[in-house]
Amino acid sequence: MDTSDIAALVHNSTASEEEVLIRNLLLSHDPDGRDVDSELLLQAVKNVFQITTSPETKFDTAERSNSRQIDEAEPQAFTGHVVDNICCEMFYQHYQTGDLHTKTMNLLDLLGAFQWSDKMVLILAGLAFIHSKFWLVNSLQHQNALAGLISVLRQSPNSTELFKPHLKALNLLIGKMVELTEHVAKFNSIPVTGVNMDPALTEITKHHMYLAAYWVARCGLRGSSHIAHLSTMKPKRVHVLSLLPSICNTSTSFLYGRR
Secondary structure, eight states, X not given: OOHHHHHHHHHHHHHHHHHHHHHHHHHTOOOOOOOOOHHHHHHHHHHHHHHHHOTTOOOXXXXXXXXXXXXXXXXXXXXXXXXXXXXXHHHHHHTSOSOXXXXXXXXXXXXXXXXXXXXXXXXXXXXXXXHHHHHHHHHHTTXXXXXXXXXXHHTOOSOGGGGHHHHHHHHHHHHHHHHHHHHHHHHHTSOSSSOOOOHHHHHHHHHHHHHHHHHHHHHHHHHHHHHXXXXXXXTTTSOTTTTHHHHHHHHHHHHHTOO
């Protein structure tokens, strides 16, 4: 068997695995028509991540306008409830045994009633909530009494320097998740009628959309688990680079669509 034969075998095996994965994803997908203002929610998520990943960056005029628009928007009570459920599910799955694929499918089962882009935005919202709580406590522990007490209860390191390499890898992962979610949201916003689209191209795009939703869910679980590890990190127990490979591997898989 020459190199080309081996490459073809690997490609066929990967394609077969993806088809099985997509079939399972579609089995859990049962949208009930509920409407989520995913564009506004995604903007709120991006605002949160901008602060937590680049705290020295200030909002420009357009971003302040977006923030005002979010503040003035009519709240969707069920959206907040769903985000809370996602946070609880991420926390629960972190402490459960089992492989990451099974945990990812469990998370997507929870969001079966939502459209694909809405699933991705809601998962990002859950991760943003978890990430921002971690960021607030560690940023304010020397300035705010409550944050300081929470840090003591959690026995977190006094210095945030220990977290920086880990957060850099996590921020890279978050950036790719947001970017991919934006692409899927744009595709889903295309009107069903009145637009001539190549059926074959549409099917290929949907194929990638299903995989994108899977990888955002998978990376969301990986990211929340990483934050949980950071929350209890001890300088003498955890080497500063020991958790980076798992995040970097997930980021690479996320970019190239491989498991």
